[in-house]
Amino acid sequence: MSQAPLVLVDGSSYLYRAFHALPPLTTSKGLPTGAVKGVLNMLKSLRKQYPDSPFAVVFDAKGGTFRDEMYAEYKANRPSMPDDMRLQIEPLHQSVIALGFPLLCVEGVEADDVIGTLARSSAAADRPVVISTGDKDMAQLVDGHITLVNTMTGSAMDVEGVKEKFGVAPEQIIDYLALMGDSSDNIPGVPGIGPKTASGLLVGVNGGLKELYENLDIVPSLPIRGAKTLPAKLQEHKDMAFLSYQLATIKIDVPLDVGLDDLHLIEPDREKLLELYTLLEFKSWFEEVQRDAKRTGLEVAAPVAENAPVVSTELKYETILDQARFDVWLKKLGEAKLFAFDTETTGIDAQQAQLVGLSFAVQPYEAAYIPLTHSYMGVPEQLDRDTVLRALKPILEDPSKLKVGQHAKFDMNILANCAIGGDQNCGITVQGIAYDTMLESYVLDSTATRHDMDSLAQKYLGHTTVSFQDIAGKGAKQLTFDQISLEQAGPYAAEDADVTLRLHQTLFEKLQAIPSLVSVLTDIEMPLVPVLARIERQGALVDAKLLGVQSVELGEKMVELEREAFAIASEEFNLGSPKQLGAILYEKLGHPVLNKTAKGQASTAEAVLAELAEQDFPLPKVLMQYRSMSKLKSTYTDRLPEQINPRTGRIHTSYHQAVAATGRLSSSDPNLQNIPIRTAEGRRIRQAFVAPKGYKLLAADYSQIELRIMAHLAKDEGLLHAFRNDLDVHKATAAEVFGVELGAVTTDQRRSAKAINFGLIYGMSAFGLAKQIGVDRKQSQAYIDRYFARYPGVLAYMERTRAQAAEQGYVETIFGRRLYLPDINAKNPALRKGAERTAINAPMQGTAADIIKKAMVAVDNWLTASGLDAKVILQVHDELVLEVREDLVDQVRDEIRQHMSHAATLDVPLLVEVGVGDNWDEAH
Structure with a gap:
């Protein structure tokens, strides 16, 4: 008996087609429903046709995709989604889920890419696939396992069907689209080339775009209309053709949180369907569900009467333009036990964006937007900005008035910088932020979803929010918020505050079921928010001239390396062309091919070059140096001076609490976590971070914190003894592993022991360790075996952690932060082993992250209380960097060491190393 096919439904394609093709339907209250009914009819039909099949219904996620970054004009000529269509998205999504279909929306890619990934994965497992779509782009996926069906027209398309319809084979569809372009997606293609010419060219050269451009000389002889003029046209638009190829290519390697085994249909949620069909006034379907429910004994509501009132929640959103309504809301905010707030701004750089307005919500579904500086033609008169801010200032600065935000650090910085009355030092210092929905989601499960508001609303409320692009457009023509009409801006901004409040109620209830997570939120993450906001506003001073000198020197070294490579x-x-580099490395010099790209080309990726360099091939060594210099130059020495804020004269990085799964902070614009410090050139970049006149930089760094946490978790007597007696732990390990006296340990032995200590934390195999310390695999395994024999507690910890992770699906830090491991029981050995390595490392890395966060809060509290002229300006990994007035250095050094070393109580002491200098490198 043949296997039932996997059925993949292009939900976005059908939504558009149903909306435009079917007659409009509305409820008695004016809610449009025609597209919802059309898509649901199609799904019901498919379910009957494929009763034993796994399913996935895939929709485009909100926001941009990687194609927008590749080509700003991608889909730019599409008209904005009609309001009547947008209103149907949320009830459609909810109905699909209630019917029991798995629904997927993946941010950053399109529905096509998710479908392509699932289809290829299923085909690779020899399972047939049916893609239900009306999109011609999907023809590129068709093969012996994958077929397209169009449920709205009843047609199907296999390999021969693709050839018959388009005149080319499925493997040429991308080339076909690249040549003719796609006006609906604004893929440019080559001007003047239509379907017949595109297929004629590809058939004529018996290949794709690459073969066509390699054989332009034969094009004039092809039996195509206007063939003689085509080579010049193709050559002129070659770059656009290859860009179009990239844009038209469906990704087949999208990382997904679900596997093929997760895509099974489940029993419909009849209660939810009854609620939805009441809202949508689908009377016959309501009665159908009711009959089915009665047969199974489910108690249900009465049937929907003709013209019955729609069951829905009324949104009470308002835009405040007069003093009387503002006074009403001031009173509401003053009396509220908790309120949500949000700022609307001219941009996303919190240190440079200007405040445009504020929104508030005091209870679900009720919110208000106060516009302050909208500036488009014909904008209604708005309340005076400074008057509003002065009135709000006491409430926002009152720590007893509890507030909730979504990524509230951004709003805190905007309001701190808002300069009331033109006084740059007179902003609003927001206090009393008790909750942040981004952090509630992150603490609840750091890996379950993205933590932006749109994603959270979809996941936890089943609500599709209005996106910024919906009201502002996208690309070069995107409006800033002050240019958006109040008719659109008001509901958008009010929704932000309302959804934030509703998310908090949902997320915090979930957190309360796990008390340790509430503690992580309230004791670690929330107190850190104002600390990070202050660090970001303070910024770091950099020497732009020194960076300029370094940039010139790096450029000169790159020229030298280039000449060396040519020789x-x-x-x-x-050197930047993978094609030319591949030809040199593999065809001319004959280097071994270690890896290939998805298209079967010999790879020139950095990991491959590094491995070739380790094998003493000279060109890869030079190329690695060249790439390192190029990255330093483009990312730091060229870029950092451009990132100096003109108002402050400093660089202001942004810290992210809800990105790294383990709890570690990351930074961006600029990313200061990744400045390399193992090379002299990398350390020189740190020299450009300087102290102002009369000040010093002080760098305080935890020493070997993850190894100390390992000792605490493993309770291994050997490691505990080494740390409690302030021994050099790497020398102590070397003495144990190599069987020598502590005083006789050589530098090489200590280096190998260090690699073993850190390698085991990160799950390094004997093979990986062998490569790192330069021995064979057998010798490496012997070292690991001897290590575990000398430190049996470490081996017991690892085995215990693997077992616990497999049993409960997560691991925890010392403070109760959880990291869920969806692959810990995967059948795929590689996925399972990867999850096991993460299980061992995450408690150490996560605990280290918790400790540095607690230290930052303690240090900030002390600095605020003391009033000393010292400020934290940077946090990088396990290190804090402070700017300290020269005469206070000794006092601050002692206090910092004290607060950081007491941020946690472990079975071994926390050692903090403190350095001082005129620049970051010197202090470090």
């Missing part, structure tokens, strides 16, 4: 290759080539 090795005996010809000049573009």
Whole structure:
């Protein structure tokens, strides 16, 4: 008996087609429903047709995708989604889920990419696939396992069907689309080339775009209309053709949280369907569900009467333009036990964006937007900005008035910088932020979803929010918020506050079921928010001139390395071209091919070059140096001076609490976590971070914190003894592993022991350790075996952690932060082993993250209380960097060491190393 096919439904394609093709339907209250009914009819039909099949219904997620970054004009000529269609998205999504279909929306990619990934994965497992779509782009996926069906027209398309319809094979569809372009997606293609010409060209060269451009000389002889003029046209638009190829290519490697085994249909949620069908006034379907429910003994509501009132929640959103309504809301905010707030701004850089307005919600479904500086033609008169801010200031600065935000750090910085009355030092210092929905979601499960408001609303409320692009457009023509009409801006901004409040109620209830997570939120993450906001506003001083000098020197070194590469290759080539580099490395020099790209080309990726360099091939060594210099130059020495804030003269990075799964902070614009410090050139970049006149930089760094946490968790007597007696733990390990006296340990032995200590934390195999310390695998395994024999507590900890992780599906830090491990019981050995390595490392890395966060809060509290002229300006990994007035350095050094070393109580002491200098490198 043949296996039932996997059925993948292009929900977005059908939504558009149903909306435009079917007659409009509305409820008695004016809610449009025609597209919902059309798509649900199609799904019901498919379910009957494929009763034993797994399913996935895939929709485009909100926001941009990687294609928008590749080509700003991608889909730019599409008209904005009609309001009547947008209103149907949320009830459609909810109905699909209630019917028991798995629904997928993945941010950053399109529905096509998710479908392509699932289809190829299923095909690779020899399972047939049916893709239900009306989109011609999907024809590129068709093969012996994958078929397209169009449920709205009843047609199907296999390999021969693709050839018959388009004149080319499925593997040429991307090339076909690249040549002719796609006006609906604004894929440019080559001007003047239509379907017949595109298929004629590809058939004529018996290949794709690459073969076509390699054989332009034969094009004039092809039996195509206007063939003689085509080579010049193709050559002129070659770049656009290859860009169009990239845009038209469906990704087949999207990371997904679900596997094929998760895509099974479940029993419909009849209670939810009855609620939805009441709202949508689908009377016959309501009665159908009711009959089915009665047969199973489910108690249900009465049937929907003709013209019965729609069961829905009324949104009470208002835009405040007069003093009387503002006074009403001031009173509401003053009396509320908790309220949600949000700012609307001219941009996303919290140190430079200007405040445009504020929104508030005091109870679910009730919110208000106060516009302050909208500036488009014909904007109604708004309340005076400074008057509003002065009135709100006491409430926002009152720590007893509890507040909830979504990514509230951004709003805190905007309000702190808002300069009431033109006084740059007179902003609003928001206090009393008790909750942040972004952090509630992150603490609840750091890996379950993205933690932006749109994603959270969809996941936890089943609500599709209005996106910024919906009201502002996208690309070069995107409006700033002050240019958006109040008719659109008001409901959008009010929804932000309302959804934030509703999310908090949902998320905090879930957190309360796990008390340790409430503690992580309230004792670690929330107190850190104002600390990070202050660090971001303070910023770091950099020497732009020194960076300029370094940039010139790096450029000169790159020129030297380029010449060296040309000499090795005996010809000049573009070091940045994978194609040219591959030809030199593999065809001319004959280096071994260690890996291939998805298209079957020999890879020139950095990991491959690094491995070739380790094998003493000279050109890869030079290329690695060149790439390192190029990255330093483009990312730091060229870019950092451009990121100096003109108002403050400093660089202001942004810290992110809800990105790294383990709890570690990350930073961006600029990313200061990744400045390399193992090379002299990398350390020189830190030299450009300087102290102002009369001040010093003080760098305080936890020493070997993860190894100390390992000792605490493993309770291993050997490690505990080494740390409690302030021994050099790597020398102590070397003495144990190599069987020598502590005083006789050589530098090489200590280095190998250090690699063992840290390698085991990160789950390094014997093979990986062998490569790192330069021994064979057998010797490496012997070292690991001896290590575990000398430190049996470490081995017991690892085995215990693996077992606990497999049993409960997560691991925890010392403070109760959880990291869920969805692959810990995966059948795929590689996935399972990866999850096991994470299970061992995450409690150490996560605990280290918790400790540095607690230290930051303690240090900030002390600095605020003391009033000393010292400020934290940077946090990088396990290190804090402070700017300290020269005469206070000794006092601050002692206090910092004290507060950081007492941020947690472990079975071993926390050692803090403190350095001082005129620049960051010197202090570190």
